[in-house]
Ligand SMILES: Cc1cc2nc3c(=O)[nH]c(=O)nc-3n(C[C@H](O)[C@H](O)[C@H](O)COP(=O)(O)OP(=O)(O)OC[C@H]3O[C@@H](n4cnc5c(N)ncnc54)[C@H](O)[C@@H]3O)c2cc1C
């Protein structure tokens with residue numbers, strides 16, 4: 155059995171940053187991850203990370219306060235303003251630290267970190283490394299993990315958190331390579347399991363970005379917050395829905411409908427293509443719905459992202475990854491042809507409910523990164539703010555967990571707690587491997603994907619969401635009767651996908667319930683039957699708690715410091 | 725229909741390897757990874773293979789496909805013809821089917837001290853690095869550690885302790901970074917017969933790299949640099 159002070163679940167940016175900081179605080183740290191850390195989805199981030207360095211001449215008046223304001227306005231005022239202020243103030247320091255650790259940011263002519271404009275920001279504030287920013291930062295943090303000799307349990311999938319009387323004591327995990335269940339005892343646990351995009355079908359996320367991590371915390375008694383807020387990125391390629399970074403538009407790309415109009419003129423005349431994502435996605439969807447888009451028999455409606463006018467040299471220097479994706483998956487070169495794109499699920503604004511120190515309601519359990527909801531993104535995240543969130547709150551999680559552990563006097567549980575938890579998971583796995591069900595798990599997944607794509611997408615109505623909720627409940631029942639995964643648990647990917655599915659179903663239920671209950675339109679949550687934002691009734695977070703009867707919702711007001719809600723115009 | 729012939733082996737059960745045959749229906753834009761998922765979900769739930777991003781960036785899915793090491797997620801089935809033959813990465817122990825044990829691969833990576841080392845006190849803000857200086861590391865930093873180069877390297881085949889193109893590329897990424905001040909130690913770490921001088925410039929790595937990186941060129945540059953530093957040492961400068 156493994157034992158440590160601080161156990162970090164997840165090897166993406168949030169997890170690695172948390173591990174480095176907990177280690178720095180003198181803790182004995184283990185990172186446990188179902189993927190080798192280098193394979194984490196953070197590595198797919200393209201466009202960049204925000205910090206008010208004021209390096210770009212056009213951004214010389216930028217500062218943390220303006221960054222905070224843009225973030226809060228972008229969030230449609232649902233973000234907790236105190237948390238946002240913490241994040242934007244910490245941003246420059248964390249970027250400099252990454253740079254000192256060797257992160258290869260792109261440079262401006264004077265040798266400083268280059269910054270590009272991004273959606274919803276008043277200044278060019280987004281630091282980047284070409285269009286591979288996530289890859290560079292992930293490599294850099296992993297290098298520091300190697301340097302600091304932090305232990306990694308790679309390809310271990312956590313299947314349950316061990317909680318006794320409201321305190322978290324460790325996890326039960328499946329060592330995928332041996333197929334054995336293992337118990338890890340820890341005094342503090344930090345969840346950093348990333349987003350749950352794969353509840354949806356059309357998603358820019360990796361196949362491994364599922365709701366399981368959030369579900370683990372939810373099952374352990376930590377509520378989920380604001381799950382109904384799902385970001386749809388305006389520009390994912392048709393077919394595989396791989397992302398075309400906002401950097402394409404930051405560098406000057408246009409969105410064009412089939413009549414060759416730059417339609418953003420109608421929807422956001424001042425910011426045009428660089429309006430926030432919720433607005434651009436809705437605009438594209440409206441063009442498609444009203445017949446001004448193109449259409450593909452399999453992939454559905456789409457419009458064009460045109461970067462041809464940037465010229466070959468700039469595309470190759472600033473957007474080489476985007477070009478490779480177009481060549482590999484669409485067979486076209488964006489230097490010569492416009493890119494067919496449609497909105498796709500991209501980011502989970504909601505997540506495990508934490509306070510600004512990354513602590514959850516369960517003692518000893520922390521969360522950071524996309525799986526968490528502090529909330530700094532509110533109802534709509536600005537591009538470049540989530541890499542930042544992973545760093546800032548990854549660090550805070552590592553530090554808070556260390557502080558908590560340092561303050562513990564003695565162990566407060568009996569050994570039985572661990573052994574019982576282990577036994578329960580053994581029973582569960584045994585059932586999944588041997589039961590006599592007949593339901594195809596992949597069919598359940600496909601139906602869940604389709605339900606969320608169609609009924610809880612960019613535009614929502616009560617009738618659609620009621621159907622979605624009924625469907626999700628039905629799928630949960632069907633899950634009880636799935637065809638078993640096969641008895642050998644070693645590298646059993648069938649079993650792994652079934653475990654992911656179980657998490658997705660429960661988190662999807664919270665998502666749909668929250669969306670159905672919220673009778674207003676705010677940020678990414680856009681209802682055709684309640685088209686206005688309603689600050690009188692809904693300037694509050696949705697808190698979803700697990701119970702025997704499924705998710706139970708309650709609410710908590712959003713924190714306002716100095717920015718009173720105004721109408722959001724761009 | 726495309727016919728997939730897939731390497732199967734489970735060292736805990738099987739005495740010998742075998743190839744299983746699966747028919748995968750055509751679909752517009754079908755990739756090899758799509759085909760593997762079709763098989764896992766519809767034909768044989770015991771098939772083991774790694775994947776995550778499905779976009780050629782995470783490095784999980786490198787394998788040997790119709791004679792070449794490539795990423796299964798960025799490889800279209802159509803140009804491969806009717807038959808697709810898939811094996812795991814070579815020179816690494818097979819754990820199951822297409823999943824190999826990468827322990828040794830990452831151990832080599834760790835040996836070259838894969839992190840920036842600077843003697844200088846870092847400045848308050850960023851280190852200044854001119855665009856021309858950054859250009860020197862430009863392609864070296866794009867490695868996703870997928871292992872395609874390692875699998876294709878005949879030297880790695882014969883010598884498991886050879887650092888390998890991936891680790892040497894990582895060393896180059898620091899040696900040619902204007903911010904790293906640790907040249908002497910770095911060169912010692914690669915200047916031996918399991919390091920740069922083991923590379924026989926066979927260029928397989930350059931041909932297979934899905935990120936179009938050229939490790940052999942980086943290794944050649946490092947060989948030059950090691951020779952120079954030896955000469956300088958000899959003349960006592
Ligand atoms: C294509 C794309 C591009 C993006 N571009 C940008 C951008 O330019 N700027 C920006 O700010 N944001 C961007 N984002 C968002 C941003 O990349 C993510 O929000 C962020 O990287 C998430 O990091 P994370 O550490 O929280 O999670 P991840 O990087 O997803 O890591 C999750 C980790 O948890 C592990 N894990 C999960 N479940 C378990 C389990 N049960 N047991 C053990 N381990 C588990 C995984 O192995 C993985 O290591 C982008 C997102 C996508 C999809």
Ligand code: FES
Pocket residue numbers: 774775776777778779780781782783784785786795796797798
């Ligand atoms: S699945 Fe990530 S590189 Fe192929």
